[in-house]
Amino acid sequence: MCPVAPDEIRPGEPRALSRSECLVLLRAQGNGRIAYTSEGVLTVVPATFELTRGKIQFQARNLRRLSEALGQVATVQSDGYDEHSGEHWSVCATGFVVSEGVGDLELEPELFQGFADLDGDRAARTS
Numbered sequence: 001m002c003p004v005a006p007d008e009i010r011p012g013e014p015r016a017l018s019r020s021e022c023l024v025l026l027r028a029q030g031n032g033r034i035a036y037t038s039e040g041v042l043t044v045v046p047a048t049f050e051l052t053r054g055k056i057q058f059q060a061r062n063l064r065r066l067s068e069a070l071g072q073v074a075t076v077q078s079d080g081y082d083e084h085s086g087e088h089w090s091v092c093a094t095g096f097v098v099s100e101g102v103g104d105l106e107l108e109p110e111l112f113q114g115f116a117d118l119d120g121d122r123a124a125r126t127s
Contacts, residue, residue, distance in 0.1 A: 017114030022091045025078065025114065027051040032078030034058075034107070036069035036097065043068075047076065056093060056107040063105050069097040076107055082116075089116040 017025070026032075026049075034047040045066065048059040056076055058066055074097050079090040093109035100106070 014115040014117040017089065017091065017116055019112045022093065022112040022114040023051065023054075025080070025089060025091050026056070026076075026093060029078045029080055032076055034062075034066060034069065034074055034076050036072050036074035038068045049076065054109070056109060058105045058107075066097070066105055070099055070105065072097055074107060076109075085116075086118055087116040090114060 030050065031046070031048045033044050035042060035044045037043065045062070047062050047066065049056045049062075050059070051057075073094065075092050075094045077090065077092045079088070081088050091112065091114035093107065094111040094113075095107050095109040097105065097107050
């Protein structure tokens with residue numbers, strides 16, 4: 001995660017992540033969840049992915065289940081914890097699910113949203 005000086009973070013106040021921070025975190029994490037609608041029902045599925053050329057490419061083991069999201073707007077969400085900064089983070093990337101060939105499924109993100117929040121235990125120690 002992008003390092004932030006502890007005095008720049010106020011305990012209990014989430015901070016917005018930039019697009020570049022979101023990309024770095026998604027690239028490093030490589031797994032999360034994808035949410036889309038299937039027959040009018042919200043579906044959330046664990047997903048493993050790679051971020052390349054600004055697109056989220058899903059791993060082969062996810063493709064059969066995720067193929068029902070093809071052509072739809074979907075959101076990929078991933079989260080984690082940075083032990084160095086003491087921050088929990090969450091990133092969402094929203095866009096259309098497309099296929100550029102047989103056995104290839106990816107999300108073309110148009111919107112990135114992310115936040116980081118200082119861990120409660122760490123906030124107590126730094127206050």
